[in-house]
Amino acid sequence: MRVGLIRVMTTSDRRLLHAHGKLLQEAFGFTVTSRCIPDQPSGVYDQASLESAAPKVVQLAQEMAGEADALIISCTSDPGLAATRAAVAIPVIGAGAAAAAAALTFGGRIGVLGLGAHVPGPIAESLGDRMLLIDGEGRLETPDAFLMPAGIFDALAAAHMLVDAGADVIVQASTGLSSIGMADVLRRRLGVPVIDAVTAAGSMLVSAVFAREVQKV
Amino acid sequence: MRVGLIRVMTTSDRRLLHAHGKLLQEAFGFTVTSRCIPDQPSGVYDQASLESAAPKVVQLAQEMAGEADALIISCTSDPGLAATRAAVAIPVIGAGAAAAAAALTFGGRIGVLGLGAHVPGPIAESLGDRMLLIDGEGRLETPDAFLMPAGIFDALAAAHMLVDAGADVIVQASTGLSSIGMADVLRRRLGVPVIDAVTAAGSMLVSAVFAREVQKV
Numbered sequence: 106m107r108v109g110l111i112r113v114m115t116t117s118d119r120r121l122l123h124a125h126g127k128l129l130q131e132a133f134g135f136t137v138t139s140r141c142i143p144d145q146p147s148g149v150y151d152q153a154s155l156e157s158a159a160p161k162v163v164q165l166a167q168e169m170a171g172e173a174d175a176l177i178i179s180c181t182s183d184p185g186l187a188a189t190r191a192a193v194a195i196p197v198i199g200a201g202a203a204a205a206a207a208a209l210t211f212g213g214r215i216g217v218l219g220l221g222a223h224v225p226g227p228i229a230e231s232l233g234d235r236m237l238l239i240d241g242e243g244r245l246e247t248p249d250a251f252l253m254p255a256g257i258f259d260a261l262a263a264a265h266m267l268v269d270a271g272a273d274v275i276v277q278a279s280t281g282l283s284s285i286g287m288a289d290v291l292r293r294r295l296g297v298p299v300i301d302a303v304t305a306a307g308s309m310l311v312s313a314v315f316a317r318e319v320q321k322v
Numbered sequence: 323m324r325v326g327l328i329r330v331m332t333t334s335d336r337r338l339l340h341a342h343g344k345l346l347q348e349a350f351g352f353t354v355t356s357r358c359i360p361d362q363p364s365g366v367y368d369q370a371s372l373e374s375a376a377p378k379v380v381q382l383a384q385e386m387a388g389e390a391d392a393l394i395i396s397c398t399s400d401p402g403l404a405a406t407r408a409a410v411a412i413p414v415i416g417a418g419a420a421a422a423a424a425a426l427t428f429g430g431r432i433g434v435l436g437l438g439a440h441v442p443g444p445i446a447e448s449l450g451d452r453m454l455l456i457d458g459e460g461r462l463e464t465p466d467a468f469l470m471p472a473g474i475f476d477a478l479a480a481a482h483m484l485v486d487a488g489a490d491v492i493v494q495a496s497t498g499l500s501s502i503g504m505a506d507v508l509r510r511r512l513g514v515p516v517i518d519a520v521t522a523a524g525s526m527l528v529s530a531v532f533a534r535e536v537q538k539v
Contacts, residue, residue, distance in 0.1 A: 111450035132528065177537055190429040196491075196515050206423035206527040212407040274413075274530065298413050304356055308525035310376040311349065313491065313515035 106134070106315045108181035110163050111175030112141035112221055113158050113180035114148030114248060115267050116283075121252075124284040125203045127178045129307040135315070138172065139179075139189075141163055147247040148281070149182045150223055163192050170195055175314055177306045181225040181278050196314055200283075201227030203309045204302035208232065215272025218247050218264050218291075220279055228278050248281030257285065264291050264299075276300040323525075323532045325465055326390030328382050329358035330375050331465060331495070331498075339467075342396045346524040352532070353410035355389065356396075357382055358468040364464040365498070366399045367440055376402035380409050387412055392531055394523045398442040398495050417500075418444030420526045421493050421519035425449065428492025429514055435481050435508075437462050437496055445495050456483045465498030474502065481508050481516075493517040494516035 114290030149155050162185035166176055170193040178186055183199030184189050189293035190197050205228045208215045216237045217224055229236065250256035260282060264275055275295065277288060282303050288301035327343050343354030346431060359378035368374050379402035385395055387410040395403055400416030407414050422445045427434045431454045434441055446453065467473035477499060481492055492512065497519050505518035 157426070187429070196428055203427045204529075207526050210423050210526040211413055211421045211530060212404070226461050259323045286454040297487075306427075309424050309427040309530045312421075312522040312525045312526075313428060313517045315507070 107173045108135045108137045109176045110139045111178050116145045125303045128130040135151045142292035164189045183227045198306045200302040200306045201225045203305040205231035207300045207305040212321045213275040216267030216272025217278045248279050251281035274298045324352045324390045325352045326357040326386035326393045332363045341417045342520045374509045398519050400444045415523045417519040417523045418442045420522040424446035424517045424522040425493040428491040432486030433489025433492045434495045463495050468498035491515045
């Protein structure tokens with residue numbers, strides 16, 4: 106159960122680089138190796154940054170596949186997911202599709218919490234008319250905004266607005282929220298299920314690939 | 323993280339009753355209380371048995387909800403899922419929808435392994451044209467068949483046929499296969515991801531409700 110985790114945001118900060126891997130190690134006992142794509146310090150936040158990231162993800166996946174039993178593309182836009190699957194022989198999970206799938210297994214309306222201007226494609230496509238968005242949201246432009254207090258306060262306010270508007274479950278549509286452990290905070294404050302996209306990706310591996318080994322950890 | 327698990331098959335055998343709960347306790351550290359619906363010793367295997375089970379599931383869910391943080395309907399047909407959600411205030415996960423969602427997060431074609439004559443509704447509806455079925459399959463009529471050697475051999479043969487026919491991932495479309503721990507056997511023999519429906523249901527709770535508590539177990 107060696108998981109290769111691809112960060113779709115360039116950083117030289119080791120703690121930030123391993124934030125998602127740490128989440129998965131603690132929740133599931135995976136051994137996680139994290140690497141990030143080059144030259145995208147603000148990650149993926151629009152169509153151009155998505156298109157720029159995709160081939161870098163495929164390249165990195167090919168370098169990592171030999172040392173891993175499965176790969177996670179740790180970004181809710183799932184850049185390069187199909188091409189990566191075609192390029193490597195091990196299972197590949199995208200955090201966006203995983204988060205959407207997990208959200209759909211709960212009842213009711215699904216509030217999408219993320220960057221105001223950009224709902225990741227895999228999430229918008231999967232949720233259909235169960236998706237709930239807040240119009241006022243939209244001040245945050247890139248995922249690294251969640252590393253600053255103002256971004257955290259914005260996300261909390263937006264989550265409250267989503268619940269007030271009728272969301273029965275919240276899906277974190279940016280893995281920037283995973284990096285700061287926001288799901289725990291929101292669950293305690295909101296009292297509804299909150300999907301963490303990175304954890305959702307790990308969960309899919311547990312469902313299908315690693316189930317029995319977890320107990321040995 | 324107290325999970326109420328509803329077995330949609332009547333049994334007085336305590337080991338069988340708790341087989342799914344044990345799986346979830348070992349994989350995720352949940353505290354699981356299992357109860358079964360009355361008067362359906364063969365579980366759900368066709369439309370009539372599904373319709374008979376649904377109100378019993380709702381009734382049992384109402385009795386269990388006070389002592390649980392979440393409920394799992396541990397049957398891939400998700401009997402009574404919508405009505406149960408309307409009747410209780412805690413999250414409710416159906417093993418069928420959860421298994422289908424987990425399967426869809428993997429790439430390629432999804433082989434459905436279960437009772438030949440009956441593909442559970444939540445699985446057929448979710449998988450669409452990614453679903454792969456074996457025509458020859460169909461000797462097993464009720465989920466308790468998987469408790470007998472002939473049923474286990476049949477399931478193994480069907481799983482091999484699915485992989486030979488091009489399945490990239492297998493979804494176990496009967497929780498009878500969860501009761502005997504079949505997913506582990508299949509993963510070792512087939513070398514493809516195999517979705518256990520009960521584990522998938524637990525995974526969805528970890529993604530959204532219980533993530534941080536698991537590490538304390």
